[in-house]
Amino acid sequence: MNANSAPPKKILIVGGGSAGWMTALMYGESLIKTGVEITVLESPTVGVIGVGEGSTPALKRYFDALGIAESEWMAECNATYKTGIAFDGWSTKPGYESYFHPFATMVDNLTLPTFIENIHARQRGAHVDARPNRYFLSSRLSDDALAPKASENFPFFTTYGYHFDAALLGQFLHKKAAALGVKHKVCHVTHATRDAQGDIAAVATEEGELLAADFFIDCSGFSALLIGKALETPFVSYADNLLNDSAIAMPTEIGARIEPKTVSAAMKFGWAWQIPLTNRYGNGYVYSSAFVSADQAETELRAKIGTLESDTPARHLKMKLGRVAKHWNRNCLAVGLSQGFLEPLEATALYLTQMTAAIFLLFLEKGDFSEAAQQAYNQQIHDYFDGHRDYIVAHYKTNTRTDTEYWRTNAGNLNGVSDSLKHIFQTWIEGGDLVAELRRQDIERYYPILSWHALLAGMGTFPDVAPAPAGAADMLAPMDDFMRRCALNFRDHRTVLESMG
Ligand SMILES: Cc1cc2nc3c(=O)[nH]c(=O)nc-3n(C[C@H](O)[C@H](O)[C@H](O)COP(=O)(O)OP(=O)(O)OC[C@H]3O[C@@H](n4cnc5c(N)ncnc54)[C@H](O)[C@@H]3O)c2cc1C
Known part of the structure; x- marks a missing residue:
């Protein structure tokens, strides 16, 4: 995409997790009325991440801007309020x-x-x-x-965030986006084709279709189908900064009392989260596989949350910490886990998703696709990632x-x-x-x-x-x-x- 490119008229979003639908709803709200067509592609076989997530106060601003009341979305997403994070056992200093x-x-x-x-x-x-x-x-x-x-x-006024089920949040946002006219197609993308300039021309699906567009948004999660696989955008790893590379998630029952906080408790090889939803606690252990095996980590987590005797299965996840060297590369924007990830200690992933999409929308609305705009944008998002x-x-x-x-x-x-x-x-x-x-x-x-x-x-x-x-x-x-x-x-x-x- 170069300085003379016209604003896109057809946008394909690959991925229907919370990043995909959050972007689709935001862009649907402001672009469909200007004649832009937006379609979300979602694989029938690849699931979404949804471990019981927490947000920052920015999520309230997202819903407020769209005029969506808490009474409309919170119950559907098993959401609770969050007034902050309790850090337990990180410091050994008396009183702290x-x-x-x-x-x-x-x-x-x-x-x-x-x-x-x-x-x-x-x-x-x-x-x-x-x-x-x-x-x-x-x-x-x-x-x-x-x-x-x-x-x-x-x-x-009070400032607060939320805890929610990210998979349900994606479904709620999907419903709202569909009502605005965002299209949805269930298909599995196998690869992208590129034009003579190197831009993405279309995505090919397992179902045998070739879907063209003039702008693509990669919300395919850790697989980074477009920004990584198709465009080969370099990845800036944070492995030197942060040692954790794995996580285990496991729900437990929630009692009558719900404290509006995330608990982040230091463990032997990382830390454990506990997030209250209306129907369960989301629990998990973020750890470094260089220091403990997955089995040992699971046993330590189970001992902490009282599930040693339970047959509730644990979900094991690998995390790749870092960010892409260009969030906006050619005619593609990466949003969500495809653009990078920080360990969820401060629950900032969805905030970074929101900022990535919202700041890019300003460029879309202005129709500024110059090299300078792209550089300024990418630097801004790098600052957010590196600062967090x-x-x-x-x-x-x-x-x-x-x-x-x-x-x-x-x-x-x-x-x-x-x-x-x-x-x-x-x-x-x-x-x-x-x-x-x-x-x-x-x-x-x-x-x-x-x-x-x-x-x-x-x-x-x-x-x-x-x-x-x-x-x-x-x-x-x-x-x-x-x-x-x-x-x-x-x-x-x-x-x-x-x-x-
Ligand atoms: C352990 C852990 C804890 C987390 N905790 C928090 C937290 O507390 N707060 C927070 O804000 N965030 C948290 N996150 C991050 C949060 O879960 C994600 O940022 C959020 O769910 C958005 O994910 P996503 O939509 O980018 O990717 P995903 O949820 O992985 O969705 C990917 C989408 O792409 C689709 N897809 C994949 N491949 C293809 C294909 N070939 N063809 C078509 N479609 C395809 C899938 O079907 C899916 O719809 C956490 C993440 C992890 C791993």
Whole structure:
């Protein structure tokens, strides 16, 4: 595709997982009325990933922009609310064995200064509580199993994400996209053909058809049929940065109480997630196969979630961490697992999918297919991927576990620490101005400044200095009372979910 290319009139999306349908609905909404034809191809034999996923608050913005109410989609996708992530067992520092990474709410503006003040006091050696938990309403909502939907007389907005079944989410989005006129074809793509310039001309199917289009979107998952196999776009591996390459998923029953949080618990060779859906917990273990066999990992997971005696089958998955060198290559855009993957520690895959599709839509709408546009776009998406990677790497650098070779290797692995991350660590450990450093690097574009404070303070990453006076510690009792009274404005999480259907 070159600078003179006309905007596409016929778009083929290969893959009907959550990435395929999320893109189809977004593009259907804005392009079908301009005469663009959009078709999603889905294999009858290759399934989708759907392990019980969590989102960031961006998913709410996606639905809001499309005018889709929570009451319409959440029950269909067995979705629950998510106010943040509890990290258990990552740090061995006394008092920091568990911390909560919150999604911010408006009232946190009142307690945030105390959090920051106590971080600085702790950096100077004072024995104050510098974990994020007490300072953020979403942590309180999670502890009390309350839905982040305030009553009318509480005029402060809350920010939250969701947990959902990604396979059901794909089906819901499919239904909405079909209603807009997005076409759907069940067929198995075998390969793509290319024209004289090297662009993709058509995809061939096992059923014997050759389907042409002027633009192709690769949502075929890890198989990366178009961006990888057809266009041979190089892959930038993150294997040096992040050691995990495997996952096991297994559901368990969910009880009456549903805390609106993901739990991420450190294990011997990685970490385990627990995600509440309305009908089950999604559990899983993300680990490195270089340190433990799949069988041993499964036994460790089963022991943790109480399924050693159960015959519930475990689903084993391989993960290829990294990203393509060009998300937009010629007349093809890769969206979802086909463009790359980070381990799901911060549940950001669908967020990256959403951003990839949404930012490209701006170029489609402008009709700008120049080389410069392509380069600028790809750089922007690389920044998102690499920035998110660094945030995940930071968990492995700030944890203090040394109980297995896996954790010791992680701690000693300096290859994967980017210059950006080195500057962040240095600023923090010297008690410098972290906000200024994150702004200098323009990191808040893709990762909230608050998240960096939550991570670094939550892990107890503080210098060993002589004890100093406590500072804001005296403020904590009134603040606890403030949080308690704020929480009175929220209802039981399960009750709210059941009221939606
Ligand atoms: C262990 C694990 C945990 C995760 N946790 C989270 C999380 O907490 N939060 C989050 O946001 N994300 C998470 N993800 C990622 C998330 O599951 C995916 O990003 C999301 O489901 C989108 O996947 P996808 O649509 O790109 O691919 P898939 O779900 O794999 O879908 C691929 C589609 O391509 C089709 N296809 C494949 N080959 C062909 C062919 N030859 N012809 C035609 N069609 C074909 C398939 O039929 C399918 O429809 C996790 C992933 C893993 C592996």
